Amino acid sequence: MSLIRNGFLALCLLASAACAPATMPQAPGDGASQPAPLSERRAAMQFVEVVETVEPVAERECRSRAPRLNCDFRIVVDDRPGQPVNAYQTLDRSGRPIIAFTLAMIGDVRNEDELAFVMSHEAAHHVAGHIERQRQNAATGALVFAGLAALTGADAQTLENAYEVGAVVGARTYSKDFELEADRLGTIIAARAGYNPLRGALFFERIPDPGDRFLGTHPPNAQRLEVVRATMRAM
Numbered sequence: 001m002s003l004i005r006n007g008f009l010a011l012c013l014l015a016s017a018a019c020a021p022a023t024m025p026q027a028p029g030d031g032a033s034q035p036a037p038l039s040e041r042r043a044a045m046q047f048v049e050v051v052e053t054v055e056p057v058a059e060r061e062c063r064s065r066a067p068r069l070n071c072d073f074r075i076v077v078d079d080r081p082g083q084p085v086n087a088y089q090t091l092d093r094s095g096r097p098i099i100a101f102t103l104a105m106i107g108d109v110r111n112e113d114e115l116a117f118v119m120s121h122e123a124a125h126h127v128a129g130h131i132e133r134q135r136q137n138a139a140t141g142a143l144v145f146a147g148l149a150a151l152t153g154a155d156a157q158t159l160e161n162a163y164e165v166g167a168v169v170g171a172r173t174y175s176k177d178f179e180l181e182a183d184r185l186g187t188i189i190a191a192r193a194g195y196n197p198l199r200g201a202l203f204f205e206r207i208p209d210p211g212d213r214f215l216g217t218h219p220p221n222a223q224r225l226e227v228v229r230a231t232m233r234a235m
Contacts, residue, residue, distance in 0.1 A: 037107060047106050050115045050195075051075045057193040058123035061185070062097075066127050070095050073123060078102045085207075087118050089125040097126040109203065116193060117200025117228075121186035128185060130178045176219040180227050187231040201228040 038046065055073055062071035074096055078086075083102035090098045099122045109115045125131070187197040204221040 037110065040107070043107050043109075046109075046112050046115060047077075047101070050112050050119060054116050054119045054123070054189065054193045054195075058120060058127075058189050061189050061192070062123070062127045065185075066129065069126065069129070070097060071127075072096055073126070074098050075119075076100050077106065087122050089122040089131070091126075091131060097123075099123060099126075110206075111199065113190070113196045113200035114203040115200075116190045116195035117186060117197050117203065120189035120193070120195075120197075121182045123189060124182040124185035125178070128178070128181050130182070134175070134178070179219055180224065183224050183227045184231045187228050188235065191232070191235060197228050198232060201225055 037043075055075060058073055059071045062069060062073075074092070076098060078100045079102075083104060085104045085108045086102045087105050088100055090100065092098055099119060101118075105118070106115075109118070183201075187201075190197045190200055201224070204224055207221070209221045
């Protein structure tokens with residue numbers, strides 16, 4: 001198992017790696033209507049158990065679907081102080097896939113199905129090659145915006161600004177599609193690991209709905225839940 005431990009849980013060494021974050025902030029509201037949070041000890045034990053179960057399944061799916069990729073996942077905990085409820089997939093300098101969880105994320109999930117679904121979703125980002133695809137989209141957007149600015153006779157500073165804006169727009173153009181792709185494959189990985197993706201995806205009901213904002217990074221929660229349901233029906 002590739003879980004890194006440091007004190008109570010682990011240390012995340014990702015300072016210079018590229019990443020595709022999926023921030024999941026806590027929703028405001030009356031906590032009495034929500035499932036009770038786990039104790040710190042139980043949350044830690046659950047995390048280790050889920051990692052040990054999901055990781056080999058995710059690696060098998062990766063090798064089957066993307067045999068040219070590095071499928072040796074490394075699961076870490078981002079224990080930097082003040083980090084929000086978040087999980088994300090990234091790569092280290094050698095191209096090895098990293099799945100990172102903040103301490104707040106580990107403490108916020110209410111059951112093993114939620115944690116397994118989130119972990120499977122992040123693994124799916126790597127299998128689908130989303131980091132590289134996002135980089136390509138950013139590069140294309142930067143070139144298009146800079147090219148349009150150049151046609152207007154823009155000065156050097158304006159060209160630089162256009163390049164930067166184009167990169168942001170390009171990176172976000174298909175980000176919602178990437179999230180839905182990861183939800184679909186994540187559902188398959190979680191189910192094959194023995195977890196209930198439908199129960200796990202109820203995590204979406206406890207977080208703020210991003211809606212359908214233009215150039216938003218995540219699709220509406222209802223759409224994501226429907227993707228999970230449809231994938232389960234297809235399976």
